[in-house]
Amino acid sequence: MSLGVKTRRVLNRLLQAVPTIFGILVVCFLLTRALPGDPAAYFAGDMADEASIEQVRENLGLNQSTPIQFINYVSDLAHGDLGVAISTGQTVTQELAKRLPASLELTLAALLLSLVIAIPLGVLAATRPNTWVDHLCRFLVTAGVSLPTFFTGLALLYVFYYLLGWAPPPIGRLDMMFLPPETVTGFYTIDSLIAGDWTLFKASLAQMTLPVITLALFTLAPIARMTRAAMLQTLSSDYVRTARAAGLSGRRVLVTYAFRNALLPVVTTLGMVFSFVLGANVLVEKVFAWPGIGSFAVEALVVSDYAAVQGFVLSMALLFVSLNLLIDLAYTLIDPRVAEEE
Amino acid sequence: MNRRNFLKGATTLSVGASLLPLTQLLPRVAQAATNETAVVVFGGTINSLDIHRSGTNRDSYQVAINCYDRLVSFGTKKMPDGSLSYDYDNVQPEMAESWKISENGTVMTFKIREGASFWDGKPVTAHDVKWSLDRAVSVGGFPTVQMRAGRLESPDQFKALDDRTIQITLPFPSKLALPDLATPIPIIINSEVAKANATPDDPWATEYLHRNPAGSGAFKVSQWNAGEQLVYERNDDWACGPQPGYQRVILREVPAQSTRRALIERGSVTASQNIPNKDAKELAEKDGVKVITTPIENCIYSLCTNLDFEPFKDKRVRQAIAWSIPYEEIFEQAAYGQGMPMWGGSNEVTSIAWPQKSPYEQNLDKARELLAQTDYKDGFEVPLSFNLSVADWAEPTALLIQQGLAQIGITATIEKIPGANWRTVALVEKKLPLHLENFGGWLNTPDYYFFWAYIKGNLFNSYNYDNPEMTGLIEKTLDMPVDDPAYAPNVTRMIELAFDDIPRIPLWQPTLNVAFKEGVEGYEYWFHRQMDIRPLKPA
Numbered sequence: 074m075s076l077g078v079k080t081r082r083v084l085n086r087l088l089q090a091v092p093t094i095f096g097i098l099v100v101c102f103l104l105t106r107a108l109p110g111d112p113a114a115y116f117a118g119d120m121a122d123e124a125s126i127e128q129v130r131e132n133l134g135l136n137q138s139t140p141i142q143f144i145n146y147v148s149d150l151a152h153g154d155l156g157v158a159i160s161t162g163q164t165v166t167q168e169l170a171k172r173l174p175a176s177l178e179l180t181l182a183a184l185l186l187s188l189v190i191a192i193p194l195g196v197l198a199a200t201r202p203n204t205w206v207d208h209l210c211r212f213l214v215t216a217g218v219s220l221p222t223f224f225t226g227l228a229l230l231y232v233f234y235y236l237l238g239w240a241p242p243p244i245g246r247l248d249m250m251f252l253p254p255e256t257v258t259g260f261y262t263i264d265s266l267i268a269g270d271w272t273l274f275k276a277s278l279a280q281m282t283l284p285v286i287t288l289a290l291f292t293l294a295p296i297a298r299m300t301r302a303a304m305l306q307t308l309s310s311d312y313v314r315t316a317r318a319a320g321l322s323g324r325r326v327l328v329t330y331a332f333r334n335a336l337l338p339v340v341t342t343l344g345m346v347f348s349f350v351l352g353a354n355v356l357v358e359k360v361f362a363w364p365g366i367g368s369f370a371v372e373a374l375v376v377s378d379y380a381a382v383q384g385f386v387l388s389m390a391l392l393f394v395s396l397n398l399l400i401d402l403a404y405t406l407i408d409p410r411v412a413e414e415e
Numbered sequence: 416m417n418r419r420n421f422l423k424g425a426t427t428l429s430v431g432a433s434l435l436p437l438t439q440l441l442p443r444v445a446q447a448a449t450n451e452t453a454v455v456v457f458g459g460t461i462n463s464l465d466i467h468r469s470g471t472n473r474d475s476y477q478v479a480i481n482c483y484d485r486l487v488s489f490g491t492k493k494m495p496d497g498s499l500s501y502d503y504d505n506v507q508p509e510m511a512e513s514w515k516i517s518e519n520g521t522v523m524t525f526k527i528r529e530g531a532s533f534w535d536g537k538p539v540t541a542h543d544v545k546w547s548l549d550r551a552v553s554v555g556g557f558p559t560v561q562m563r564a565g566r567l568e569s570p571d572q573f574k575a576l577d578d579r580t581i582q583i584t585l586p587f588p589s590k591l592a593l594p595d596l597a598t599p600i601p602i603i604i605n606s607e608v609a610k611a612n613a614t615p616d617d618p619w620a621t622e623y624l625h626r627n628p629a630g631s632g633a634f635k636v637s638q639w640n641a642g643e644q645l646v647y648e649r650n651d652d653w654a655c656g657p658q659p660g661y662q663r664v665i666l667r668e669v670p671a672q673s674t675r676r677a678l679i680e681r682g683s684v685t686a687s688q689n690i691p692n693k694d695a696k697e698l699a700e701k702d703g704v705k706v707i708t709t710p711i712e713n714c715i716y717s718l719c720t721n722l723d724f725e726p727f728k729d730k731r732v733r734q735a736i737a738w739s740i741p742y743e744e745i746f747e748q749a750a751y752g753q754g755m756p757m758w759g760g761s762n763e764v765t766s767i768a769w770p771q772k773s774p775y776e777q778n779l780d781k782a783r784e785l786l787a788q789t790d791y792k793d794g795f796e797v798p799l800s801f802n803l804s805v806a807d808w809a810e811p812t813a814l815l816i817q818q819g820l821a822q823i824g825i826t827a828t829i830e831k832i833p834g835a836n837w838r839t840v841a842l843v844e845k846k847l848p849l850h851l852e853n854f855g856g857w858l859n860t861p862d863y864y865f866f867w868a869y870i871k872g873n874l875f876n877s878y879n880y881d882n883p884e885m886t887g888l889i890e891k892t893l894d895m896p897v898d899d900p901a902y903a904p905n906v907t908r909m910i911e912l913a914f915d916d917i918p919r920i921p922l923w924q925p926t927l928n929v930a931f932k933e934g935v936e937g938y939e940y941w942f943h944r945q946m947d948i949r950p951l952k953p954a
Contacts, residue, residue, distance in 0.1 A: 110835030114843050116470040117556055122874060125556040126843065129469045159470040161641040162462035162625060172642070227673060235677045242683040243674050244667050245643060249454055362669040364643045372460070375804075377835040 086401060090394040094387075098150075101386040102143055110377040116159050133159075133379075146383070155387075156380030160373050165384035168369060173388060174259025175246060176358070176365035180350055182262075182281060183288030184343070191293045192339070195300025196332065199308060210297055217294030223356035226287040230360065233283060241279050243361045251276050284361045291353055292346050299342040303335035310334075336407050344400045348393060450953040452663040453935070455946060456675050457688040460668050461645050464636060465624040466599055469556045476599050477945035481647060483602035483630035484655045486511040486525050486544065486581070487593065491939055491950075498707050499950075500940040503859040506593050509655045510539060510603055510631070511581075520588025527579040531654035533605040533631045541575035546606035548573045548583075550619045558600050564858060565595025566894070589894035591858055598857050599943055605629035633659050633949045643668060647948065660937065660952020679704060679930045686938075687930045688946050691807055692751040695928035705931045709940035710755050710924050713864050714855025715770045716808065718816060718920040719878040724848040726795050727878075730916060731785045736849075737775040737920045738782035739819045746923050749811040753928065757921035764914070767906040769861035773914050773921050782823045794824030800850040802841070804834035809851045812922065841877050852877055853925065857942050861906045862892040869913060880918040885909060 113130035114121070121129070130136050134145060149156060155165035198210035233240040241248050246261055254264035254273055261277035307313060308331050316326045355367035366385060373381035459474035466479035490505030508514075511525035531539040549570040551558045562568065566589045574582045585592055595601070604624065612623035628636050633656065634647035647664040667684070669675045676694050679687040682703055690698070690706075699706040720727040720736060727733055742758040760772025786792055799817060801809035810831075817827045827849065832840060841847050854875040856864045866889050867873050871881035892905040913919070927944050937950035 108835070109833055110837075111839040111843070112835065114839045115835050121557050122560055123843075125469075125560060128555045132469055160462060160472075161460055162468075162470070162475075163641045168642070171640075230674065230677060235681060238681070242678055242681070244456070244669055244678065244683075249452075249644075249665050249667070359670045360674055362667070362671065362674060364640070364668075368670060369642060375834055 082405075083398065083402070086398050090398075093394065094390055097386065097390040098147070098383075099143075101383055102146060103139075105377070105379045105382050106139060106142075108374070108377045108382075112159070112377045112379060115376055150387075155384040158369075158373060158378055158381035158384070160376050160378040160381060161369070165380050168381065169366065169384055169388050170259070172364060172366040172369050175363060176351065176354055176367060178260040178262065179281065179284055179288065179357070179363060179365065180347065180354060182285045183292055183350065184347060186285060186289040187293040187296055188343075190289070191296035192300050195297040195339075196304055196327075198297070198301045199304030200327070202305070207301075210301060214294040214298050217290050217292075217297075220290065221356070222287055222291050222353045223360055225290055226284065226357050226360040229283045229287055240283050241276075243283065245362045245364055246277060246280055247273075248276055248280065280361075284357050284363060287357050287360075288350055288353065292350050295342055295346050296339065300335065300339050303338045304331060307331040307334045333407065337404065340400055340403050340407065344396060347396060351389070351392075451661065452665060453661045453685040453948070453951060453953075454665045454667060454683075455686045455688055455948070456667045456669045456678055456684050457946075458668070458670055458672060458675065460642055461639070461666070462641060463625050464628045464639060465621060466602065467550060467554045467556075467558045467619070468621045468625050469554075471557075473943075473945070476943050477947070478628060478636065478645075479599040479602050480632075480941070480943070480945060480947050481634045481949060482628045482632040482636060483604070484510040484531075484539075484632050485597055485599075485601055485603065487514070487597045489594075489597050494709065494940075496708075498709055498940065499938065500709055500712075501942065503594065503712075503942075506597060509597075510544070516593075521585045523583045523585070523592065524576070525581045525583070527581065528654055529579070531631055532652065533608075533629065534635055534650060535605065535608065535629075537605060537607060538578075539603060539631050540578045541581040542578070543606040544581045544603050545570075545573045545575045546609070547604045548581075548601055550604065551601050554619050554621065561598060561600045561857070562595065564863070565589065565592045567592065567595065567601075587894065588896075590860070590896045591863065591894065594858050599945075603631060605631070631655070634664065637663075656949060659949045661948065664948050664951075679932065682932050685932050685935055686946070686951075689944065690928045690930050692753040692926070692928065694930070695753055695926070696751045698930050703933050705933055705935070706928060707931065707938055707940075708753060708926045708928045711855055711927050711944065712859050712942050713769055713861075714853060715757055715919075715924055716812070716851065716853045716922045718922060719847075719850050719852050720918055720920070721845065721848045721850075721878045722881070722918060723845070723879045724797075726789075726791050726797065727848065727918075729789050729791070731789050732791055733917045733920075734775075735782040735785040735789075735823060736820065736825070737773070737917050738778045738785065739823045739825075740775070740920065740922070741777050741815050741819045742775075742922065743777070745812050745815045748815065749808045750923055750925070754926045755924040757923050764907050764910045767861060767903050767910070769864060769906075769910070770921065770924050771910065773917070775914075775917070775920065777819065779822055786823055786825075792824075794826065796826045796828065797849050798830045798847075799827040800830040800832050800841070800847045802834060802837040802851070803831045804837070805851075805853070806831070808925070812851060842874050845877050845879055847877065850877065852919070855942070859942065860897065861909065862889055862895075865889050865909050865913070866893055868919060869909070878918045880916065882912060882916060885912050885916075888912075 113126050113133060113135055117126040117129040134142060158165050158168050161168060194210050198207040201207060230243055234243060247253060251273055254261060254268045254270060257264050257267050262274055265273035265277055313326060313330050316330045354365060355371055358365040358368040370385040461475045463471040463475050464478045465471060466476055486509060488507050488509040490502040490507045491499050492502035494500050510528055510531060512528045514523060514525040516523050527539060527541055533539060552562045552567055552569060566585050572584050576582050608629040609620040609624060613620040633650055633653045635650050636645060637648040638646040645666045649659055649662050672691060675687045678684045680701060695706050695708055698704045720733045722728055746752060746756055757770055757772055759776040760774050762774045799813055801813050813829050817829060820827045841850055854868055856867055867875040869876060869880055869885050870889055871879060888905050888909050892902060895902050927940060929938060934954040935951060936954050937952050939947055939950050941947050
C-alpha cells in the first residue's frame, strides 16, 4: 500500500501547486503592467512618431483593457503560446527552450561540484571540531558568502584567462570554432556525449569550468555549513551514543546513524541553495556571456518586455514547484517516517 | 584526527576537483580569429534580420547594411587623423549604376546595375526595387518616418519603367531625397521570395524576412542565434562593390563590458564594437590593440531645459544655467577627453558647420548676474533627469552639473530613469524639466538637425521649444539645396537663435570608439553607428 500512499501524496502535492501557479500568473501579469515605461514607445524605435507608436501598441495588443489582455494571455497560454519576446525577436517558448538548459547545466554542475566538496568537508569538520579541517571549512564558508559571484567570476577570469591564458575566452557555451551538438537535452556536455563527439564535449566543459567554479564557491558555503551543523547535532544525539556503546564500528555509526539523519536538513538547504543560485546566475551569465535565462530575464525587465518577463516567471514557478516536489520525495527516501506521517 | 582518515578525506576532495577538466584547459585552443574569419564582439543583441520590422533595435541595423544593397550609397573620406568616414556630400552608385534627376528636381530615374543578382541567383530588377520601396513607406514605424524625411511617402511615387529602370517622383524638389536613399532603410529585397512567403495578414512578409534575409548584399547570414551570435558568410557574387576581405564574420554578443575588454586585449577577437571612452583612452596606449575614435556626426550631448516649466520660460534663467556648467570637468571626467568640446566658442556665428561650439563657458559671475535679474534670484529646486541606459556618461555629467547649479543657488535633485521609460517621459510626453539628451540625425545637414530638435511637437524637441522665427526658417530651408543663396544666412540665423534662446545647452560631441586587433584595415565610420564589415580586411 505504501506505493499507493506515495502516489496519492505526489498527486496531492501536484494539485496543491495549481492554485499557486495561477496566483503567480495573476500577480506576475499585474506586476509587469505596473512596470514603468511604455513598451510600445520603446519598441517603436528611434525616430517613431505618435502614429507609429500607436501602431506598435496595436500589434502588441496593448491597446486593449487589462482584463481583456489577461484573458488573451491565459487563452494563449492554454494553447501553449507564450508570445514573442520583442527584445530578442524570438518566441518566448523558443527562448526558454534554449536558455533554460544553458542555465540549468551551469547551475546543476555547480551544485554537483559544491556537493562533492562541501559534504565531505562538513562531515570532516564536524567529526574533528577545532582542527585545521574545521578552520578550512570555516574559511571557505566565510569566503563563499562574502564574495559576490560577479567578483569571483571576474577575478577567476582575470587570473585564468587574462593573465595565465589557461581558460578559453569567456564568450559563451562554446568556442567559436565549434557548432553546438544536436539538441536532445539542451545540455551541451550531455548532448555532445550522446553524439559521441569528445572534442565537443571537452570544448563545452572547458567553457563551463570558470563559471561553474564561480557558482560552486558561492553554493559551497551554505551546504558545508549545514552539513557540519547537522552532523554535530546527530553525533551528540542519544542514538549515536547508544550505537557507539553497542560497539558498532565508527564508520558504520558515522554513515548509517549520524550521516543519514543529518541529510534531511542538508537536502532542505540544497533546495534553497538551488533557488538562489539561479538568481546568482544572472551576474555570472553576464560576465561569461552565457546565453542563459537570467541575463534574458534581466534584459527583458529593463525594457518592459511583458511576454518575456511573464514567460520567465512562469517557467521559474514551475521549476520551483517541481523542485519542492522532488525534495519532498527525497525526504521519504531518506527518512521513511515522512511517508507514513499521513 | 588520524592520518588515515585525513587521507580518505583528501581523496574525496581530489575526486571532486578532478571532475574539472583542468588539464583540458592547459593547451590553449587555437585562436578563432584568423585571416579568413573575423570575430567581432559587442554588448547588444540582434533582435531581427529585417530593419523594417517594428521593434527592430539599433544593433540589428547592421544586417541591413551588410546583407542588402541600396540604390545609392555614400563615398568615403579621410578624417584629419587618418581614419576613414563615410562622406555625406558624395553620393555613390550601389545597386544603381547611374541616375538622372530632372530639370525641376522632382523626377529621379535610376538605372539598375547590369548582372546584379540576389543570393538565389534571380537578377535584381526594378520591380524588386519598387516592391522594397513600397514596403518601406507602407509598413509604418521607424522605416516610414525615415522615408518621409526624404519626401518619400507613398507607393505612387515609385514606378518601374522596365526591368532595369526605376523612377521616383517627389512632390517637390528636396536635397534630402537622394541621401535618404543611401540610409540603411531603403534596402532592396528579393520580392519574389518575399511575396512567396507573404500571407494575407502579413502582406510584407515581415515574419519571414525577420528570420530569413533575402538580399543581394556582400554577406549572407549563415547562422543566427538571437542572444548569442550571428555568422555572416561572404557572397562571392556580390556585384555592387569590391570583394570583402573576410570570408566569414562571427558576431558574438558579450554583455559584460569588462569581458569584452579582456577579449580584445588578449587578442582573442578581431574587433570590439562601440567601446566606452575610458577603455578607448586606456586601450589606445596598449600594444597589439588599435582604437579608432570618430566623432559621431551631428550628435551632441546636451542639457535640456523644458520651457513648459516656469523657471525655464525665462530665457535669462536658461542662459544662467548655460553659464554655470563646469564644461571642462565634465569633458575630462565623463568623456575622458574623447570627443569635441561644444562650449567656449566665439560670440558670433561665423560658420554654418554643425555641430559648433556655443559661446558659453563656466562663468559663475555672469550666471549669478543673469539669474538675479529674474524672479528666481533666490534660486529654485528642479529634478535633473537622465537615462539609466546611458549612465556611463550621464551620471558623472549630472553630478557635475548639479554642483555647478548649486553655486548659483539652484538645487538640482538627480533622477535616474530606466531606459524603457525614458522614451515615453522624455521624448513622447516631454515632461522632464531638466534632462540630459543626445540626438544625432542620420541626414547630415544643420537644418535637418534643427527640424527634429527645434520645432514644437517634433520628437527630439523634448524641451517644448517654440519660436515662430525658428520654425519658419526651418520650414523654408529644409528642402533647399545647400548652394541656394538663402541657405547659409538661414542656417546662420538658426544657430544664432539656438544659442541665444539656449533651450538645449550643448556639452560635447561624443565619439564612436571601436577597438581592433592589430592588422585589421579598412574600418569606416558610419552615421548609423554600426559596423560595416564589407571594407574590413586583414593587412
